[in-house]
Amino acid sequence: MDLYQDWQKNAKTKFKEHKTFLQRLKKQKKGKQIDQIVNDTDEAAFETFDCLACANCCKTISPVVTATDVKRIGKHLRMKETEVISDFMKVDADGDYVMNRQPCPFLGADNYCSIYEARPKACREYPLTQNQGFNQRPALHARNTLTCPVVFHVVKELKNKL
Structure with missing residues (x-):
């Protein structure tokens, strides 16, 4: 079974198990060992998995967009920063800019980012x-197992190796 099919079939049913496992990892003193396993597993997963075949992250979650990001996007689109914000952003409950709709307004039908x-x-x-400190963000990574097949695979492999 490929990464995508395994993820689709099991992400929701394994969520609580993965969340509990990741919470336990936070208490362990094996940060560097965990990061190495995660990095190696991630690299191997991305060698076989094509994000363009999925793009679930772009379809279902919105990134926090910083002022620097708005400036860069505006320059790329040849738009004023205020236009970028009014056309593509909204303020979330935490007061951060995020995309104003999902899927992301920059995601094309071919799953390419414009x-x-x-x-x-x-x-x-x-x-x-x-990133370093994988085991320090258990809730975030648990949620990401529902969004990204690579994260699901990384957590699954981490459980197998520890």
Whole structure:
């Protein structure tokens, strides 16, 4: 079974199990070992999985968009920052700018991002499996198992190896 099918079939049923596992990891003193397993598993998963075949992140969640991101997007689109905000952004409950609709207004029918070179920092870093301190954000990574097949696979492999 490929990563995508495994994820589609099991993400919701394994959510509580993965969340509990990730919460337990936060208490462990194996941060560097965990990060190494996560990074290796992530790299292997991305060698076989094509984000353009999925784009679920772009279809279902909105990144936080910083002022720097707005400036970069505006320059890319040759729009004023205020126009970028009024056309594509809204303020969420936390007071942050996010995209004003889902799927992302920049996602094409072919799953390509029309502003890929200028995309927000949060999009560049997603799914956060290459960042250090993976075990310090259990709730975030648990939620991401529902959004991204690679994160689901990383957590599944992490459980197998620890």
